[in-house]
Amino acid sequence: MKYHSNYTAHVIKIDIEKCIGCKKCYHTCHMDVIRFDDKSKKAFAKYPEECCTCNWCEIICPVKAIEVIPRNPWRMPVAFPKEFYPKSYIEK
């Protein structure tokens, strides 16, 4: 079995100085990336691995406190693995 843990997740930067705790990003995230800390009353990115870079949290934030930074290429299965496509897809 192969392991893939050494990849980088997308980064969701939330400026907690700007965050007003309105929870809009928490509700808008359909991948459960963003959670809300009840103590500090601020949002934080708990599961960036699940981010699908739809940017909807960034769009919806009323104080522009969020920036989604995609890390591409994303963790995808290789379409043409070298072991099955020996002759090509190796750039000259």
Place this chain on the structure above:
Amino acid sequence: MANVENIEQQYSSDILIIGGGIAGLVAAIKMKEYDSTLDVLIVDKATTGLSGSKANKGAGVLQVIPENKDVDEFIEYNLKNIGHYLNDQDLMRKYAYTSREVVKDLERWGIPCMREEDGSLSGLEALPHWCLTAIDLDFMFKLHKIANQLGIKMVNKTQTVEVLTNDNRAVGCVGFNIISGEYAVFKAKATVLATGSCNWDVAHMWRSGRGDGIAAAYRAGAELRNAEYANFHNVFLPAGMSVQVGSQYSLYNKKGERLSDKYCKENECDFDIGIFLGMEKEVMEGNGPIVWEESEFFNNNPLAAGGLLFKWNRPWADNFHWREMGKEEKYSSDNRWKPIAEPLFIGELSAVKTDHNMKTTIEGLWAIGDTSRGGAGMSGAVAGPPARMRGSGLMWAAVSSLLCYEDVAKTAKVSAEAEIDAVQVAKFKEEIYAPMKCEKGLDVRDNIHNLKETVAPPRFSLRKNADRIDEALDMIHEIQNRLPTISPQNDYHLLGQWHDLKNMALCGELVFTAAMDRTESRGWHVREDYPERDDKNWLKWIVLKNDNGKIAISYDDIPMDQYKFKPE
């Protein structure tokens, strides 16, 4: 942790809708408008109406077959070019007529459909049989507001896992709160699955489609249909992740040959599987990589996709798309300037079998939207959505909601209070939390990745043969066998991922099982070992059903005698 799991939240309603996307919300609103005394509850893994999933995926584009288009021509074009006679022609007719009702409903709810200056719905000249209009991407917020005003209840951040049954009748569902971990039990007289399709977590914008409702329906005993069609692809640039819809006429191999000249017809309405098989063939023959010629994007491209998205005044959509493209430029890896194109697996298993009221084969259970598009017979020989008709994903979600609401509401009205089986509730609870006992073990995300490597690559998903289907099934069974050793690490979010993995593995198993059985090639089902279309033996639908943990295969004949259009 154990204490939390002892807390049980119980909900009761006349109608339970699982999934708060466009299908779930439109259905809920229609039911409540039809009979305001009905108690309607929507449960969603994220937040009903506020989560941006579908709005993004569908880009707000809507297919409509308006009054000035000929419905017969629309059906005939689809049968010949897209569905290859595997469609339910009566349902397609209903879809076409109901799409007009959807436009009226949306506009009544304050969601304008984009029109030309003369007031007609927008369309594209190269796609003469239907209109391609659009709504702005705030439409879900508007639907959410109306649902709130109508008193529709919503339970959020709750992942449903199993459908509850009693005496072969659906009586609700169970799941857990992904934040607190609390067990949630939903009791209802009528249950509607609106949980979307299965996309196996591959393509970024389609990541939320985990097939949870399809897997739950199957485990509960509902029949599935057309499961072999779950391999839709787009063309994408891996260096930057952008999807190039309609790019099949601007792809070149290393020798400078245009792929569409060899592998697809002119003016296809959307991606033909030939172009993806061609991409793979060229790479196999040493003519890769395949390069996308941006300057030719709009040549011979019926969709003219970029232009389509920006032709209207849609502030939310513009913000969304410009932002995405801006990030593409800013953050893509260094080789973005080399426009190397690859097939991008989208998937789209939508196989829950339904009748024309979207009722499944289980009493008290309906399935709408992407959950049942293929299973209802709407897509034909291609995965849906979009089933090679852009804009038909959002439209089908709304149409199927309109097709179901009256039947659901009437059933809920006359049914006695649902009775849930306490033994089943306890058994599901045990099963749902069982993975938490594995405190240290394999990583769930790694195993999801292993599953993607089985389902997505072209040699398994596009170009099939018996050996490779066997290989894929073996790999899926290996993942299923090691499920007990995969740990959610005492985290309810990861418990959700664990159940997603289980569901997606089951969906993969169902897809390859059906694909093995269909010993012909038709539309997007291509078998190297059976390369011809076989109308004599295969004008029938493959039906899958859970038979005590084994997949039982049977067939529904397509009632071709009753249909207007027959294969030549």
